[in-house]
Amino acid sequence: MVRKPATLKDVAALANVSRATAARALNSYGYVGDETGRKVQAAAERLGYRGNRLAQALRGGRLPIVGCILGDIQNPFFARIAHDIEVLCRERGHNLVIASSEEELEQEISLLASLQSLSIRGFIVAPASAEGNAHLQRLAAEHVPLVMVDRVAEDVECDSVAVDNEGGARKAVEYLIGMGHRRIGLLQDNARIFTSRERMNGYQAALAASDIKANDRMVSVSQSTVEHAIDATIRLFSQKTPPTALFTVDSLMTQGALLAFRSMGISIPHDVSLIGFDDFNLATFTDPQITVVSQPVSEIGRTAARLLFERLSGKSDHTQKIRFETKLIVRGSVSRRSGS
Amino acid sequence: MVRKPATLKDVAALANVSRATAARALNSYGYVGDETGRKVQAAAERLGYRGNRLAQALRGGRLPIVGCILGDIQNPFFARIAHDIEVLCRERGHNLVIASSEEELEQEISLLASLQSLSIRGFIVAPASAEGNAHLQRLAAEHVPLVMVDRVAEDVECDSVAVDNEGGARKAVEYLIGMGHRRIGLLQDNARIFTSRERMNGYQAALAASDIKANDRMVSVSQSTVEHAIDATIRLFSQKTPPTALFTVDSLMTQGALLAFRSMGISIPHDVSLIGFDDFNLATFTDPQITVVSQPVSEIGRTAARLLFERLSGKSDHTQKIRFETKLIVRGSVSRRSGS
DNA sequence: AGACAATGTGAGATCGATCTCACATATATT
DNA sequence: AATATATGTGAGATCGATCTCACATTGTCT
Numbered sequence: 222m223v224r225k226p227a228t229l230k231d232v233a234a235l236a237n238v239s240r241a242t243a244a245r246a247l248n249s250y251g252y253v254g255d256e257t258g259r260k261v262q263a264a265a266e267r268l269g270y271r272g273n274r275l276a277q278a279l280r281g282g283r284l285p286i287v288g289c290i291l292g293d294i295q296n297p298f299f300a301r302i303a304h305d306i307e308v309l310c311r312e313r314g315h316n317l318v319i320a321s322s323e324e325e326l327e328q329e330i331s332l333l334a335s336l337q338s339l340s341i342r343g344f345i346v347a348p349a350s351a352e353g354n355a356h357l358q359r360l361a362a363e364h365v366p367l368v369m370v371d372r373v374a375e376d377v378e379c380d381s382v383a384v385d386n387e388g389g390a391r392k393a394v395e396y397l398i399g400m401g402h403r404r405i406g407l408l409q410d411n412a413r414i415f416t417s418r419e420r421m422n423g424y425q426a427a428l429a430a431s432d433i434k435a436n437d438r439m440v441s442v443s444q445s446t447v448e449h450a451i452d453a454t455i456r457l458f459s460q461k462t463p464p465t466a467l468f469t470v471d472s473l474m475t476q477g478a479l480l481a482f483r484s485m486g487i488s489i490p491h492d493v494s495l496i497g498f499d500d501f502n503l504a505t506f507t508d509p510q511i512t513v514v515s516q517p518v519s520e521i522g523r524t525a526a527r528l529l530f531e532r533l534s535g536k537s538d539h540t541q542k543i544r545f546e547t548k549l550i551v552r553g554s555v556s557r558r559s560g561s
Numbered sequence: 562m563v564r565k566p567a568t569l570k571d572v573a574a575l576a577n578v579s580r581a582t583a584a585r586a587l588n589s590y591g592y593v594g595d596e597t598g599r600k601v602q603a604a605a606e607r608l609g610y611r612g613n614r615l616a617q618a619l620r621g622g623r624l625p626i627v628g629c630i631l632g633d634i635q636n637p638f639f640a641r642i643a644h645d646i647e648v649l650c651r652e653r654g655h656n657l658v659i660a661s662s663e664e665e666l667e668q669e670i671s672l673l674a675s676l677q678s679l680s681i682r683g684f685i686v687a688p689a690s691a692e693g694n695a696h697l698q699r700l701a702a703e704h705v706p707l708v709m710v711d712r713v714a715e716d717v718e719c720d721s722v723a724v725d726n727e728g729g730a731r732k733a734v735e736y737l738i739g740m741g742h743r744r745i746g747l748l749q750d751n752a753r754i755f756t757s758r759e760r761m762n763g764y765q766a767a768l769a770a771s772d773i774k775a776n777d778r779m780v781s782v783s784q785s786t787v788e789h790a791i792d793a794t795i796r797l798f799s800q801k802t803p804p805t806a807l808f809t810v811d812s813l814m815t816q817g818a819l820l821a822f823r824s825m826g827i828s829i830p831h832d833v834s835l836i837g838f839d840d841f842n843l844a845t846f847t848d849p850q851i852t853v854v855s856q857p858v859s860e861i862g863r864t865a866a867r868l869l870f871e872r873l874s875g876k877s878d879h880t881q882k883i884r885f886e887t888k889l890i891v892r893g894s895v896s897r898r899s900g901s
Numbered sequence: 902a903g904a905c906a907a908t909g910t911g912a913g914a915t916c917g918a919t920c921t922c923a924c925a926t927a928t929a930t931t
Numbered sequence: 932a933a934t935a936t937a938t939g940t941g942a943g944a945t946c947g948a949t950c951t952c953a954c955a956t957t958g959t960c961t
Contacts, residue, residue, distance in 0.1 A: 226677075228917055239941045244919055251920090252939050274678045275624065276917035279615045280946045284679070286658070294647070300640045307634070307661055316675060318626070319659045321647055335656060337566075338614045339624070447842050479846050502787050503843045506819050568947055579911045584949060591950090592909050616947035620916045 227268035235264040247272075278340055285315045287529065288336040289345045291370075292324050292414075296445060296473055298499055298518060299347070302370060305522030306345060313530055315342065322349045324414065324444070330356045342366065343529050348374045351415040366532045370525040372415035373542070380528040382521055382543045386416050386498075389514040389547030390423025390468065393496040396512075396549060397466045398431045401558035402494060405433075406457050406464030407440045408450060408474050420470045420498055439464050443474065450477020451484070458485060458493070465558055466494035472501040472513075479507065490556035500550065509553030517545045567608035575604040587612075618680055625655045627869065628676040629685045631710075632664050632754075636785060636813055638839055638858060639687070642710060645862030646685060653870055655682065662689045664754065664784070670696045682706065683869050688714045691755040706872045710865040712755035713882070720868040722861055722883045726756050726838075729854040729887030730763025730808065733836040736852075736889060737806045738771045741898035742834060745773075746797050746804030747780045748790060748814050760810045760838055779804050783814065790817020791824070798825060798833070805898055806834035812841040812853075819847065830896035840890065849893030857885045 233243035238257060245251040246261035247270075253261075264270075278284040287310050291299040303319055310317045318336060322329035329349045333356055336344070343366030348354055354374040360367050361379045369381040397405050407424050410417035425435055438460060443453030450469070454477060457463065469475040475497030479489075487493050490509060497504075500515040524543060531537045573583035578597060585591045586601035587610075593601075604610075618624040627650050631639040643659055650657045658676060662669035669689045673696055676684070683706030688694055694714040700707050701719045709721040737745050747764050750757035765775055778800060783793030790809070794817060797803065809815040815837030822829060829835050830849060837844075840855040864883060871877045 229919090230917075240918080241920080241942080242940055245940090248919080252937085254939060257939080271674070271678045273619075273680060273917050275615055275619045275680045276946090277919080278946095279613075279619050279917080280919055282946095284615065286679075293644070294634065295637070295640045295644050297635070297637065297640075300635045300637075303659070304633070304635050304661060307659065311660070311672075314675075316658050316660065316679065318656050319643070319647065320651070320656065321644060332651075334611065335654075338611045339626075339656065340613060340615045476842050476846070479843070483846055502816050503819070503847075506816070506823055507843075507846065508848060569949090570947075580948080581912080581950080582910055585910090588949085592907085594909060597909080613947050616916090617949080618916095619947080620949055622916095 226273070227265075227270045228273065229270070231268055232261060232264045232270045235268065236260040283340045283342045286318055286339065286341040287315050287343055287345060287526075288318045288320070288333075288339075288341050290320050290322050290329055290332055290336075291347045292322060292349060293445065294319060294321055296471070297501065298371075298472065301518050302522035302525070305519065306526045309523060309526035309530070322347075324349045324411070326350045326353060326413075333357075333360070337365070343533055344368070345370050345525050345529055347371045348377075348415065350413045351375065351418055352413070366529055368525045368529045368532070370521060374415070378540055380525075380532065380537070380541050380543075382525045382528065382545075383416075384516040384521070384545045385547050386419035387423035387426065389498060389516070389549070390420040390470070391427045392423075392547070392549045393468055393498070393512075393514050394424050394427035395430070396551070397468065397494060397496060397555060398427060398433070400466075400494065400555055402466040403433055404436075404439060404462065404464045404466070406467040408453055408457065408467060408469040408478060409440065409442055410445050410470055410474070411442060417470050424468060443477070445471055445473050447473050447477040447480065450474040451481045454478045454481035455485060458482075458487060464493070466496075466555070469495070469497045472497060472499040472504075475499070475504075475511065475513070476501065479511070489554050494555040494558075496549075496555060498547075505552065507554075511554045512552045513550050514547050515550050516547050520545060566613070567605075567610045568613065569610070571608055572601060572604045572610050575608065576600040623680045623682045626658055626679065626681040627655050627683055627685065627866075628658045628660070628673075628679075628681050630660050630662050630669055630672055630676075631687045632662055632689060633785065634659060634661055636811070637841065638711075638812065641858050642687075642862035642865070645859065646866045649863060649866035649870070662687075664689050664751070666690045666693060666753075673697075673700070677705070683873055684708070685710050685865050685869055687711045688717075688755065690753045691715065691758055692753070706869055708865045708869045708872070710861060714755070718880060720865075720872065720877075720881050720883075722865045722868065722885075723756075724856040724861070724885045725887050726759035727763035727766065729838060729856070729889070730760040730810070731767045732763075732887070732889045733808055733838070733852075733854050734764050734767035735770070736891070737808065737834060737836060737895060738767060738773070740806075740834065740895055742806040743773055744776075744779060744802065744804045744806070746807040748793055748797065748807060748809040748818060749780065749782055750785050750810055750814070751782060757810050764808060783817070785811055785813050787813050787817045787820065790814040791821045794818045794821035795825060798822075798827060804833070806836075806895070809835070809837045812837060812839040812844075815839070815844075815851065815853070816841065819851070829894050834895040834898075836889075836895060838887075845892065847894075851894045852892045853890050854887050855890050856887050860885055 233240045246258045320332045357377040367379045441453040441457040443449040504511040573580045586598045660672045697717040707719045713721045781793040781797040783789040840853045844851040
């Protein structure tokens with residue numbers, strides 16, 4: 222019962238012409254008689270001919286597919302980016318293969334190899350690691366269209382879209398210091414991850430600028446999920462002298478911290494002040510509302526996709542490295558602390 | 562500089578054998594001499610031979626790709642499902658093409674056609690509409706492996722995974738009625754969408770069972786995004802006699818309702834009681850915590866992918882229509898109302 | 902020794918679409 | 932009328948991997 226899709230040969234046969242002529246009629250190139258053209262069109266119509274993109278790609282080049290490797294689609298930040306990329310791909314007649322590296326370098330490498338053997342047009346990647354990116358270097362060296370999104374692998378020469386992580390983090394921590402805080406906690410992701418590293422740099426720079434000594438016990442590392450962040454926050458605030466303020470490096474962690482504080486009976490901003498990197502839906506619902514460093518999420522995915530398509534169309538020659546600004550949105554989760 | 566990837570021909574040439582022999586050595590079938598086998602392996606290694614999956618698929622059948630069309634990847638519910646499907650695909654050596662119908666039937670149809678011409682192995686679809694699914698019927702009739710997830714198109718004969726929407730909604734509304742509410746609002750998605758329709762049915766069934774007359778002014782329709790839900794909630798509660806309780810059909814709408822209530826100065830559960838379908842991260846952070854109907858999210862995507870792979874491997878013969886139970890999780894967002 | 906199986910290898914067809922080239926006609930130009 | 936040009940069409944090659952088939956070569960059994 223599995224009716225095989227009609228091939229060009231079938232169309233040609235029905236229209237009583239050769240495959241070559243059928244192809245000309247359907248793709249409108251070369252000379253085709255009016256009459257013949259109509260016959261072929263009709264035949265194609267009747268058979269529901271669709272063209273096998275596999276065969277087309279095998280001959281002509283690559284599949285109209287963009288490959289996208291992100292850290293975790295469940296993270297609303299990446300979900301938004303994936304969505305925006307998908308929309309642009311659709312506008313350009315491309316499909317989108319999405320894969321999740323789950324923040325594992327090994328997995329990213331094997332996914333990339335797997336996607337590359339699909340002969341797809343280009344890649345948008347959020348590298349799982351800031352270092353050890355020989356696989357990306359190789360891609361770039363072979364001039365495979367590649368755009369890095371949200372994260373930059375410094376040693377890879379290709380287009381990239383990211384935000385001013387260090388500056389954003391620094392603004393946040395400086396604001397906390399300005400409000401009188403000295404024991405400022407950092408809830409961060411693995412330092413291998415570019416954004417986490419840059420945000421940590423911003424945190425440390427702000428501390429250093431105010432002559433506050435960095436203290437490992439103020440830093441907790443967790444995977445970027447609500448569940449892991451809850452645990453990490455609890456560990457951080459179970460110390461004898463816990464932080465008086467916390468800076469979290471992404472929105473899932475911010476939410477984890479909120480839930481942890483609730484379960485520990487710690488109240489914001491009375492007991493602890495909080496600033497999170499990346500805004501989120503319910504940030505204005507909580508009481509108090511959460512102060513955050515916001516990034517232009519809606520621009521990031523669109524821009525990455527735009528860069529990729531520019532490269533695909535051969536327009537751009539030099540690589541573009543785009544950085545968006547971040548903004549501190551002051552709401553109510555930070556309180557002034559007098560003395561220490 | 563664009564180094565073309567090595568082909569089987571290159572490998573064969575380097576190993577001084579024919580293409581046929583090289584293929585045998587690499588795919589280990591037929592007779593191959595030990596010595597020859599090693600030579601070919603070495604050559605492949607040296608050239609970084611990777612096999613062109615396009616060519617393989619063109620000859621042998623279909624690409625090891627699963628196509629997935631959901632309503633909106635940004636909805637955490639779908640993001641979770643997409644993630645789980647992707648994990649299973651990866652385990653099975655498949656890649657995942659994700660596309661978003663944006664809840665438009667037209668777009669779903671065109672995406673499906675576009676994916677089908679890619680010769681991919683099978684589809685997992687959350688139909689945008691409960692009706693008018695000729696495109697899905699055609700697929701099923703041609704025995705293209707297809708699994709419907711979260712939503713069921715009644716007139717399409719294929720595997721499906723969904724939850725007991727009507728029962729879940731009914732439980733929620735019965736609970737509200739039991740707490741003394743009579744003017745119960747419904748914040749729902751377009752009734753064309755299967756889940757929205759079933760949840761509405763549950764809502765109406767619960768009302769009918771308690772002889773409460775359905776009232777259109779208690780129902781507000783909105784797209785499933787936080788922003789739209791805010792507006793819809795505001796409309797609903799700007800009436801002279803607004804509902805005393807609200808049931809929302811998904812978590813983004815629940816969050817929208819929460820934000821709307823905050824902006825209107827309506828307090829939960831004092832002024833209004835609230836139950837949402839689908840649990841979410843911050844449901845236990847808000848004050849009070851939100852009572853929800855929870856569904857086994859972690860099962861849905863996995864099960865859908867499992868069904869698809871069973872079908873791909875030809876194991877299953879009859880179609881499986883799976884429904885998961887839902888559970889009312891009572892927290893603090895509903896208050897008892899005496900009199901009316 | 903002769904017959905037959907086991908083992909190893911290569912030539913060529915195949916999948917479907919596209920493109921080059923050669924070959925027809927028909928029309929225009931000298 | 933003879934040549935040049937425009938207009939249509941088909942045969943066959945191509946993309947890369949796989950598989951069938953035919954052909955060797957070696958070994959085994961009567």
